[in-house]
Amino acid sequence: MSPEEIKTALARPAVAFTTGGFRPTHTATESWLGRVYLSRAGETLPLDARGRPMWPLLQLVPAGLPAVPALLAHTQALTVFVSQKLPVDTKPAPNGQNWLLREYQLGEPLVLNELATAASPLQPFPLQAGPPLTDYPVWDGGGADHLVEEVMALKHRGLVTSYYDLVENHPGHKLGGWPSFCQPGIEFSPGFEFMLQIASDAKAHFNVVDGGTIFLAKNAATGEWEFYCDFY
Secondary structure, eight states, X not given: OOHXXXXXXXXXXXXXXXXXXXXXXXXXXXXXXXXXXXXXXXXXXXXXXXXXXXXXXXXXXXXXXXXXXXXXXXXXXXXXXXXXXXXXXXXXXXXXXXXXXXXXETTOOOEEOXXXXXXXXOOOEEEEEEEEEEEOOOTTTSSOGGGHHHHXXXXXXXXXSSGGGTOOOOOSEEEESOOOOSSSXXXXXXXXXXXXXXXXXXXXXXXXXXXXXXXXXXXXXXXXXXXXXXXX
16 A cells, blocks of 8 residues: 555544633533533533542533534534543443533533532633644554554555654544554444543643543444543
8 A cells, every 4th residue: 555545544534622722702602621511401510439529521512613523413512521530441431430421412402501519620721623634543553453564564665664654643632533542452342433532631730640631432323422541
């Protein structure tokens, strides 16, 4: 395979986010890190396994974003909550196991409902979407394993010195694309597709164990979600 064929085979659209940098509107069309204020009427903060309120981590509104995964084409909003004790097993955790994702479909009536807890250390920031990106998997166990021989052939021919001469994986807060795994050998359960990642963020006072990242995947058949986080 040529370099362009390899890139085409692996390319996925994505959008990256930065925290802050603009004046928020506090409307139902805004995405946030460290804050959730969209919900169904009557919804409250979820509780973790110890019965303590979870922290509001993410509010994501896909409308207007330059790249949205097909599985979220009919999603009005996503909200994510986490326990102080994150699931850090080597296997993905199902929704509700010390984390919770609520997905709202287009047309659902939502209300502005500040879901906050004084126990949260997170500093809220609105999320600013960047331009559309073309994203690629990380080399070691990130999704390019089936093309290892083709990449190594290019290297032996002197056309590249490294896989990363061809492509780039974008870390940080990201919707779509490929997960920015730092530990190899991780797979979501069958039928689950990576959707978004939430990274450690010093500005928002959010740290995933030791500078790690949260990855969230959705099942196309059931609509269920899985959580995995890794760190160095």
